[in-house]
Amino acid sequence: MKITSAKVIVTCPGRNFVTLKIMTDEGVYGVGDATLNGRELSVVSYLEDHVIPCLIGRDPHQIEDIWQFLYRGAYWRRGPVTMSAVAAVDMALWDIKGKVANLPVYQLMGGKCRTGVMVYGHANGTSIEDTIEVAQSYKAMGYKAIRIQCGVPGLASTYGVSKDKMFYEPADADLPTENVWSTEAYMRIVPKLFAAARDALGDEVHLLHDVHHRLTPIEAGRLGRDLEPYRPFWMEDAVVAENQENFRLIRQHTTTPLAVGEIFNSIWDCKDLIQNQLIDYIRATVVHAGGLTHLKKIAAFADIYNVRTGCHGATDLSPVCMAAALNFDISVPNFGVQEYMRHTDATDEVFPHSYTFDKGFMQVNETPGLGVDIDEDLAAKYPYQRAYLPVNRLQDGTLFNW
Numbered sequence: 001m002k003i004t005s006a007k008v009i010v011t012c013p014g015r016n017f018v019t020l021k022i023m024t025d026e027g028v029y030g031v032g033d034a035t036l037n038g039r040e041l042s043v044v045s046y047l048e049d050h051v052i053p054c055l056i057g058r059d060p061h062q063i064e065d066i067w068q069f070l071y072r073g074a075y076w077r078r079g080p081v082t083m084s085a086v087a088a089v090d091m092a093l094w095d096i097k098g099k100v101a102n103l104p105v106y107q108l109m110g111g112k113c114r115t116g117v118m119v120y121g122h123a124n125g126t127s128i129e130d131t132i133e134v135a136q137s138y139k140a141m142g143y144k145a146i147r148i149q150c151g152v153p154g155l156a157s158t159y160g161v162s163k164d165k166m167f168y169e170p171a172d173a174d175l176p177t178e179n180v181w182s183t184e185a186y187m188r189i190v191p192k193l194f195a196a197a198r199d200a201l202g203d204e205v206h207l208l209h210d211v212h213h214r215l216t217p218i219e220a221g222r223l224g225r226d227l228e229p230y231r232p233f234w235m236e237d238a239v240v241a242e243n244q245e246n247f248r249l250i251r252q253h254t255t256t257p258l259a260v261g262e263i264f265n266s267i268w269d270c271k272d273l274i275q276n277q278l279i280d281y282i283r284a285t286v287v288h289a290g291g292l293t294h295l296k297k298i299a300a301f302a303d304i305y306n307v308r309t310g311c312h313g314a315t316d317l318s319p320v321c322m323a324a325a326l327n328f329d330i331s332v333p334n335f336g337v338q339e340y341m342r343h344t345d346a347t348d349e350v351f352p353h354s355y356t357f358d359k360g361f362m363q364v365n366e367t368p369g370l371g372v373d374i375d376e377d378l379a380a381k382y383p384y385q386r387a388y389l390p391v392n393r394l395q396d397g398t399l400f401n402w
C-alpha cells in the first residue's frame with residue numbers, strides 16, 4: 001500500500017480548523033487534525049511545504065517509522081507547530097489502518113478498558129449565581145464532572161467566561177483582544193465559587209477549575225489549600241510549566257489534585273512532572289502532542305507513576321481530534337477524564353462523526369478507523385478568518401500570562 005497524495009483543508013465554520021487528508025493507491029484515505037489556535041497557517045505551511053513531499057510513496061501502515069522519520073528526521077525537534085503537523089499525519093495513518101483492518105482504532109490500540117469515556121463540561125457565568133445555574137443544567141444533562149469558572153468582580157472579563165454558554169471560543173478577534181487581570185481579586189472569588197457550588201450541586205459531582213497559568217507556585221499552593229474543603233477533582237494549569245520544578249512548591253502546600261499539559265508537545269515537557277509525581281493528571285492532547293503514537297507513550301509512562309490522563313478537548317480541537325481522543329481514552333488503562341466542549345452544529349456538519357454523548361459519558365462507536373470525516377464541499381464554504389487568542393495585562397499595564 002502506498003500514499004499517493006495528501007492535502008491540507010482549512011475551514012472556518014465559526015472558528016478555524018486545519019485538517020490533513022492522506023490518500024492511498026487503494027482508494028482508502030485518512031484524516032488528521034492539525035489545528036493550532038491563533039497560529040493555524042504556520043502548521044499549514046509546515047505540512048504543505050515540508051511534510052507532504054516526504055510522505056508520497058511511503059507505506060501508510062508504517063506508522064511508527066513515519067513518526068520517527070518526521071520527528072528525528074527533521075533534526076529540529078518538538079514545538080507546537082512541528083508536533084501538531086506530526087500529529088495530523090499520525091492520526092490520518094491510524095485512520096487508514098483502521099479502515100483497512102475494518103476495525104475502529106481503539107481495537108488496534110488494545111481494545112476497550114471501560115464502558116464509556118467520562119467527560120467534563122464547562123459551566124461559566126459572570127457571577128457565582130449564574131455559574132451555579134449553568135452547572136445545574138449540566139448536571140441535569142447527566143454530566144458527572146463539571147468545570148466551573150466565574151467572572152471576577154472588578155474585572156471586565158476573564159478567561160473561561162463566555163457570552164455563549166455552550167460554545168466557548170476565546171480566539172475572538174482579528175487582532176488580540178486585551179484583557180485585564182488581578183490575581184488578588186481572583187483568589188478571593190474562587191473559594192467562594194467552590195463553596196457555593198458544593199453546597200448547591202451536592203457531594204457526588206466532580207468539580208474542576210482552570211487557573212489558566214496565572215498564579216505563582218506559592219499562590220497556587222494557597223488556592224489549592226483554600227479549595228481542599230470542597231474536594232475539587234483538579235486544579236488545572238495553576239502555574240506556567242516551562243519550569244517543571246514550579247509544581248514541587250505547589251505540592252508541598254496542598255493535596256488538591258493538579259492537572260497540566262494542554263500546551264505540552266512531547267513527553268519531554270512532562271517527564272519530570274510525572275516521574276517525580278508532581279501532578280495527578282496529564283492533559284496533553286492527540287493534536288498538539290504528536291498524535292496517538294506519542295500520546296500512548298506518554299500515557300504508558302504516566303501509568304507507572306499513578307498519573308492519569310485528562311486530555312484537552314476545547315472547541316479549537318476539531319471533531320477529528322475528539323474522535324482520536326475518544327479512541328485513546330477508551331483504550332488506555334490510566335484514563336482519568338476527557339474535556340468535552342461541544343462544537344457548534346455548523347462544525348459538526350463539516351465533520352460528520354459517529355461518537356455520541358449520553359449521561360456524562362461518550363462512546364466511540366464501531367465505525368472503522370477514527371469514525372470521523374470531513375465534508376470538503378461544505379468546508380469550502382467557510383474560508384479562513386484570521387483570529388487571535390487574547391493577551392492579558394495586569395491593572396498597571398504589565399503584560400501577563402493569558
Ligand SMILES: O=C(O)C(O)[C@@H](O)[C@H](O)[C@H](O)CO
Nearest residue numbers: 037170210262313314316339
Ligand atoms: O482547558 C481548556 O479548555 C483551555 O484552557 C482552553 O480553553 C484554551 O484556552 C484554548 O484551547 C486555547 O486555544
Ligand SMILES: [Mg+2]
Nearest residue numbers: 210236237262
Ligand atoms: Mg485549560
